[in-house]
Every structure is written in C-alpha cells, then in structure tokens.
Amino acid sequence: MNCEEVSKHLTEYLDNTLDTAMTTRVATHVISCALCRAESNELADCIQQVATLPALDAPLGFAQRIMAHVHDMEPKASLWRRLMLSLTSRVPVQATAFAVVAVCAIALYQNQQPLRQNSDVNLALRHQAATTPLDQKNLTPTAVVPTTALKDRESAAKTTATPKVPPEAQKKAESNSPRSVLSEATQSQQTKATGTTAENANPESPGEPPNIAPKRPPLRVQEVATGRESSVFGDPRSFSFPFPAPISALRSSESRPMALALERATHFGDRVADFEFTVRRRAPQRREPVENLSSADALQKSNETDTSSQGASRPASAPAAARARIESIAEIRFYNVAAEHFEIFKKDLAAEANIESEPKNTAKELDAAKQTDRQLLIKVTILPAESASNNR
Amino acid sequence: MSRKSKPTEPMLPDTISDADYVQKLQRGQTDAFEALIRRHEKTIFNLIYRMLNDYDEAAETSQEVFLSAYRAIGQFRGDANFSTWLYRIALNHATTRRKSMNARHQRNVPIDNTEPVSDPQPGPAESMEKQEVRETVQRALNSLSDDDAAVILLRDLQDVPYEEVARVLEVPVGTVKSRLHRARQALKCELASYFYAGRKAV
Numbered sequence: 001m002n003c004e005e006v007s008k009h010l011t012e013y014l015d016n017t018l019d020t021a022m023t024t025r026v027a028t029h030v031i032s033c034a035l036c037r038a039e040s041n042e043l044a045d046c047i048q049q050v051a052t053l054p055a056l057d058a059p060l061g062f063a064q065r066i067m068a069h070v071h072d073m074e075p076k077a078s079l080w081r082r083l084m085l086s087l088t089s090r091v092p093v094q095a096t097a098f099a100v101v102a103v104c105a106i107a108l109y110q111n112q113q114p115l116r117q118n119s120d121v122n123l124a125l126r127h128q129a130a131t132t133p134l135d136q137k138n139l140t141p142t143a144v145v146p147t148t149a150l151k152d153r154e155s156a157a158k159t160t161a162t163p164k165v166p167p168e169a170q171k172k173a174e175s176n177s178p179r180s181v182l183s184e185a186t187q188s189q190q191t192k193a194t195g196t197t198a199e200n201a202n203p204e205s206p207g208e209p210p211n212i213a214p215k216r217p218p219l220r221v222q223e224v225a226t227g228r229e230s231s232v233f234g235d236p237r238s239f240s241f242p243f244p245a246p247i248s249a250l251r252s253s254e255s256r257p258m259a260l261a262l263e264r265a266t267h268f269g270d271r272v273a274d275f276e277f278t279v280r281r282r283a284p285q286r287r288e289p290v291e292n293l294s295s296a297d298a299l300q301k302s303n304e305t306d307t308s309s310q311g312a313s314r315p316a317s318a319p320a321a322a323r324a325r326i327e328s329i330a331e332i333r334f335y336n337v338a339a340e341h342f343e344i345f346k347k348d349l350a351a352e353a354n355i356e357s358e359p360k361n362t363a364k365e366l367d368a369a370k371q372t373d374r375q376l377l378i379k380v381t382i383l384p385a386e387s388a389s390n391n392r
Numbered sequence: 393m394s395r396k397s398k399p400t401e402p403m404l405p406d407t408i409s410d411a412d413y414v415q416k417l418q419r420g421q422t423d424a425f426e427a428l429i430r431r432h433e434k435t436i437f438n439l440i441y442r443m444l445n446d447y448d449e450a451a452e453t454s455q456e457v458f459l460s461a462y463r464a465i466g467q468f469r470g471d472a473n474f475s476t477w478l479y480r481i482a483l484n485h486a487t488t489r490r491k492s493m494n495a496r497h498q499r500n501v502p503i504d505n506t507e508p509v510s511d512p513q514p515g516p517a518e519s520m521e522k523q524e525v526r527e528t529v530q531r532a533l534n535s536l537s538d539d540d541a542a543v544i545l546l547r548d549l550q551d552v553p554y555e556e557v558a559r560v561l562e563v564p565v566g567t568v569k570s571r572l573h574r575a576r577q578a579l580k581c582e583l584a585s586y587f588y589a590g591r592k593a594v
Contacts, residue, residue: 011573015547017554046579049529050548056441058433059451066458067426073463 001029006036014044273334273379274365275342279353281385331382339369339376353382410474417465425465429458432475435550436482442545443486444493445534453489457482472559479546479560487538525586532582540575547572 006029012018013026030036337345342362349355369376410431416424436457441450460481468477533541539561546552546560547568557572558565 011569011576015554042580042584043576046576046583047548049525049583050533050544050579051551053442053526053529053549055434055438056447058437058454059447062433062437062451062454063426063429066429066455066462067422069455069459070422070425070462 001025003029003033003036006030006033007039010036010040010043014040014047272377274369274376275359275362276357276379276381277346277349277355277359278357278381278383279349279355280383281353283385330384333380333382335378335380336375337378339366339374342366342376342378345378349380356383411470414465414468414470414474417462418468425462428474432478433458435475436478439479439482439545439550440486440489442530442533442549443483443490443541445530446493449489449493453485454482457485460485473556476556476559479550479552479556480562483542483560487542490538528583528586532579535582536575536578539571540578543568543571544575544579 006013006026009018009022009026013023013030016023018026030040335345346358365376408427410428413424413428413431417428433454437450437454440453440457441447444450444453457478461478464481468474533544536544543557543561546557547554552560554565554568558568561568561571563571
C-alpha cells in the first residue's frame, strides 16, 4: 500500500470504520512511513480537539419556554382534534342524531302549543266578525275585518240575489256542519236578508239571532302581554309571545302561559299602562248564562263539548277540574285599544267579569290619545273568582 | 483510536423511543413534545452553538428549531429517525443564521478590529492553555464553510455514524467520507499555525 492509498483511507482509518484487513494494511504503512504518520497524527489531533470541546447545557428553562409557545399555538389544533375525537368516540352518530331530532321535535311541539290554543280564539273572532253587519251606526269599522268574512258577505249577497237553492234545503245542508264558520256566516246573512223561519222564531229581537251579542264590527283589541300568577307560589309555567285575543278570552279556561314572576323579570313588568282595570272572574254558576250571550263562546263551548265527547278516554270532569284550577290563578293582561273603542272595551270587560276598580278621569287622556291617533295600553288585572278564593 | 463517549447522548433513562413520543404528539398529546425537547435540547444546542459561536444566538436558533419541528411534526412520516430529522432542521436554521450573522458582522465591525476570543480572567496556566486551544479550535471551525463545519460537527463532535450523516445531509455515504476528509484537511490547515508554533513536538 502506498501513501496515496493510505491518504484515501486515512479518514476511515481514524474513525475505526475499516475492516480488520484494511486496518492492518494502513497501520503497517503508517508505522513505516514518517510522512503518513505525521499526517495521521495531525488529523487525529484535530479530531480530538473537536471531540473534546466542552458540551454546554441548554439555557435554563429552555423546554418550558418552547412549551409555552407550543401551548399558545395549541388551541386551534386541539379544537379540531377534540372535534375529531368526539366523532370517533364512544357515542354513536345515530344516537347523537336521534337526540338532536328529539330535542327539535319537543321544541317545535312546545312552540306549536300556544298557537293551537289560540286557534279556537281566532276562529271565534272570525266568526264574530262574520256575523256582525257593517251598517252598525256610530262604529266605523276601522278594524281590519278578516278577508274570509268579507268573502262570506259577498257570497251571501250572491245567494240572496239568485236563490237557486231552496232555503230549507240549504239550511239542512248547513246543519250537517254546524261548526263551519263559512256556513254559519252565510246562514246568518241569509236569515237576515230573506227573513226565514229562524228569524221569526224569535219575536223579541227581530232580525237578530238571540245568541249573538253584542252586534258591532270586531273590536281591534290586541292583547300584548299576559301575566299569570298562581295563588300559592307564582307557579311559573312557560312563556308565549303576545297574540291577539278577544276580551271574552278572559273567561276562557285556556291556559295562558307566561308566569307573573317571569313577567316581573322582563321589561313588561315595568310597562306603564294608560289605564288600569282590576276585574274579578265570575264564579262558574254565575258565569254559565253569560256564556250563552256570545256566539263565539258558544262555538268554543260546543268545541269543548265535542272534543270531550269524542275522546272516550278523557273523563268529563277533567276540563272542569282544569278550569277550576286555572280560575284560581291571578292574571295580568295588557291590551292595545284604539281610543275611540275604549268605551266598547270597557263594556265588554264589564260583560265578561266584575270590574272592581277602573280608571277615573279618562276623558282628558282619551282626547289626547284620539288627537295623536295612538293606541291605549290598558292593563287588566284579573283576580280569581270569589268562590275559588274562598275555597282556598 | 479511542473516541470519547458521545457528549450529548440522551441522559433520560426512559425506555420510550423517539418514535413513540412522535406518535403521541401526532395524536395530540402535546406533553410528548416536552419529552422530545428534553431528550434532544443539549445535542441541538451544542451543534448550533459550535456553528455560530454565540450563546444567545444559539439559544434563539435552537428554540426556532424546536418550534419548526413542532409545526411540521405532521409531515414527519417516520422514514428516518427523529434525531436525523431534527439535525436537518437544526443545520438549516444554523446555516441561515450563520450567513446573516456573517453579513451583520462584516457591516458593523471594522476588518482590523478582531473580536477578542481569549478569556480575560486570569487562571491557572494549564486552564488558560486549554481555554486557548478551545478558542483556537472554535475559530478554526468558524472559518470553515457551512458544509465542512456541518460534517465535522456531526461526525467528530456528535459522533454521528456515516450513514446517519448521509441522511442528514441527504448525500451518499461516499460523499460524506470525501467531504469529511476535505473538511478535516481544512481544519488541520487552520490549526497548523497553532500546532507548528506551540505544539510542534506533539
């Protein structure tokens, strides 16, 4: 082996990575050759100098500082990972989907409930509007009359002009569906126009069915808020947004949600009404004849009766018990009433419940409201019936 | 020839491999990265310090190396050792920093004003001689090219095998041997004046 070959293998020789045979050959030459020995020694010394450089420790808290930076970068990644973990975790996707659907269904059902309760009331309003003539004096129909009622009148007028169907036959046909608003409206208009036997059967009030009272255009009364308080603890039930309701609904046993306690917690409790009424519900035995006065209530009542009779599993005493329970509840309602309709509102209120206290000196306020054409906010505090409160 | 034991060998006696820690980290267990830092911080810091010869710059660059590794851990497929991958990142960062430091040094320092490298504190004669040798070696390393310095530090300082050096530098093993030979010759030339002047007898 010559010096050139040794120089080629010197690096590996110094690193001890040559095989034994080659190491022996290189070592033999290095020992015998002074030049190669010097070269080998100098290189070995260089390697040794580098290898013996002292190893420094990393700065204090090096790892902690880096981990602090890592934790700063972490949230985005961990959120994604958490999401991925939740998808692949023990809870199956089907169960999660079922739970979501169930929650949505319950939420939808609860939202539908007040609307369903209100549908009867709306039906009654529409019926009342349909059965009320337009030509009632000193009550201009400023309220929006439901379009169905107008259509009913038009159809009634057409029927009167061209009475192709005999009145008796039509009456028979209509009697098959007594709760149909359309047919009842047609019937009431028809009986007035043609002067049938139904009209003659009641000589005391000619031209007017006995069970329809009072006769005027529908009063636009909007109940803007309702509060209800249990006689014991306030019994918070649920919350519903305000919706239009007739005054006759004061006597209705339909559940009106939104607890008074809840109302106090909201801004509704702080509203300042223009006028305040305090009324007391009438006892059931005294209220029964009053119910007959309103066709709307009659319709409601018949609905209730039908429902209870159809549902065989439902005991007949259940509505009565529910009504007694609800009548023991104090309620606060707010109504928006046009200034010119205030007197009518008051009359209606008196017809539906016993007024215990009413606002005085209303004339000035009314005049101001009429001039500015603004609606009055009327607060009605409905106290439970006396008999119910006595029972407690 | 006897070589000293690897100075920056992991001191932790734990039996969990780097690959296990990397897998944990890739699954989202951030604490596994702290274990990897503690295992490799000294190695990486010393490699970078010897490349830059500046403690603060080395500390900052080492931190950048680990943060880069953390950000890119998702791309680490486990084909090579974690240490090989980390060495590559460290050398990339160190080379970049070295260039910027050289540029800064040339702009700010007059050519005739050489940086004092000797320890001003007096001490025992032997200790002073060792200190002087170290500073000379360090200065010689700084004068090498990036490639030569890298290959010498990996092989002679860190005692990394040829094969791994080849993977770090992404060159064949034969290239590593020839590059190492060339780098050692260059280092010997840098140190020649010192050896000929004071240590000719050696």
